[in-house]
Amino acid sequence: MLRTPGAVRDAERWTAHNYHPLPVVVSCAEGAWLTDVDGRRYLDCLAGYSALNFGHRHPKLIEAAHAQLDRLTLTSRAFIHDQFADFCKELAELCGKDLVLPMNTGAEAVETGIKVARKWGYQVKGVTPGQANIVVAEGNFHGRTTTIVSFSTDEDARADFGPYTPGFTVVPYGDLDALAAAIDENTVAVLLEPIQGEQGVVVPPEGYLPGVRRVCTEQNVLFIADEIQSGLGRTGATFACEHEGVVPDMYLLGKALGGGIVPVSAVAANADVLGVLKPGQHGSTFGGNPLACAVATEVVRLLATGEFQRRSAELGERLHGGLQALVGKGLVAVRGRGLWAGLDIDPALMTGRQACERLMERGVLAKDTHGSTIRLAPPLVITEEEIDHAVAQLAAILAA
Template sequence: MLRTPSAVREAERHTAHNYHPLPVVVSSAEGAWLTDVDGRRYLDCLAGYSALNFGHRHPQLIEAAHAQLDRLTLTSRAFIHDQFADFCRELAELCGKDLVLPMNTGAEAVETGIKVARKWGYQVKGVAPGQANIVVAEGNFHGRTTTIVSFSTDEDARADFGPYTPGFTVVPYGDLAALTAAIDENTVAVLLEPIQGEQGVVIPPEGYLPGVREVCTERNVLFIADEIQSGLGRTGATFACDLEGVVPDMYLLGKALGGGIVPVSAVAANSDVLGVLKPGQHGSTFGGNPLACAVATEVVRLLATGDFQRRSAELGERLKAGLEALLGKGVVAVRVRGLWAGVDIDPALMTGRQACERLMERGVLAKDTHGSTIRLAPPLVITADEIDHAIAQLAAVLAG
């Protein structure tokens, strides 16, 4: 008797329905493959929304976690532990910044970035108290806290969670003229995803990010890049901003930083920005804990080799070619950067959810978003043959 149906029912019995997961119950994983409670294997083409860039149970990361578990797991930031300095220094070097502030989740990193930008605006730029505003983009996804959903344009994320936090101006994504016009004397930051992941891997027009960088510099406004999904090797570069030679004032990092083992996020910026924070003004009991730092330091060291960025770029070309071959065969649009793709299915054929359910039946796991779009973000350890396999299964699904 299959265990999956009863396991799905039990999972639903005592949980709030904030997600609509595919009916697969995973029990083990390694590399780019998952195994469910019935022993069936699946190729993981979601990688925990980029949290598993280095695959499931990467040996170097697992070894670091095991070693740290035997010594020290938590101190709180009331004390300094022996993993903290290496992590902060090596991540700062990877980002080309002076300072790092470790947190836990991506949403915490975004909240930290917002607080730092406002404080910088008041203390450095000279914005009048209580008047700071931040320019954001339509279609954004930066998390689900009450402040963050206050500037979301996704009604599922936003509706019935008011009253909303003020201080944000929303402009069309990719529209540099609209962004420039929205900046005023009280603007302290522009907060953007270099590529909008949740929206369906939406890539801005060429020149947009350099234009944002230029206008932020001219108007004395911080450019905050949310690289929580797009960063750390996913797009064929360390950061998606690198693809256009852009250096933001602040990086927001998360997901892959924890190696698929522990939640780790961080804000990286120079001392003239992050230095506005003083003791007692912001913090987290678990942020920068020893276990997190031990794992995340190894993540940074993997990235420092450049191997994963090159692999993502090279295999991304294969993924792009395979997906573009499906245009007109059930696919109406494809957007690819490295090993990250948004695939728009012909809505007359099926929904994104239906496509993902049928892929699941064929042993490939992906996730839909916004109706007819599916996202592919396999671990960076995936092989060329496995990419071909995933594309072949999608082709079979589309062919019916």
């Protein structure tokens, strides 16, 4: 007797419906593969929205977690623990920044970035008190807190959660002229995803990010790059900004930083920016806890070798080559970089949800977004053969 239907019913009965998951109930995983409660295996082509860049249960990350579990898991930031300085130092060096502020979730990192930018604006730039504004982009996804959804353009994320937090100006993504025009004397930051993930892996026009960097420098405005999904190897470089030689004033990091084991996020910036925070002005009980630092330090060391960035770049070429061959054969468009792709399916064939359900039936897991678009973000440990398998299954459902 199959266990999946009952487990799905129980989940539906006891949880609020904030997600619409596929009807698969995972019980264990290894590398790029998941196994459900009935023993069926699936190729994971979502990787926890990039939280599992190093695959499920990477041996070095599991070893680091086990070792730390036997010693110390939490102190709160009331004390310093022996994993803290190494993590902050090694992540700062990876980012090329002076300082790191560890937090837990991506949304918490974004909120921290917003608070730091405002404080920097008042204390360093001299913005009129209470008037700081931040320029953001249409189609953004930075999290789901009340402040963040206040500047979302996705009505599902935003509707009925007002009153909304002021202090944000929304401009079209990729439109440098609109962004420059939106900056005024009270603008403290531009907050952007270098590639928009939730919107469907949207890569901005060539020259856009360097243009943003130039405008921010000229106008004395912080450039904050939300690399929570795009960073840490996903696009074939440590950070997606690197593809155009851009260095932001502040990195917002998360997801893969926790190695798929614990939630870890961080803000990285130079001392003239992060240094505006003083004790008691911002904090987090679990931020930078010993277990998180132990795992995340090992993540940083894996990235420091460059192996995973190279894998993403090389295997990404294979993935995108296979997907481009399907344009006109059920796919309308393919976007992305490295092992990250947004696919627009011909809406006359099926919705994105239907495509993901049909892929699931063929043993491949992906996620839909915005109607007929699906996203692929397999773990960076995936093999050439597994990529070819995933593309073949996609081709099969498009031809059915």
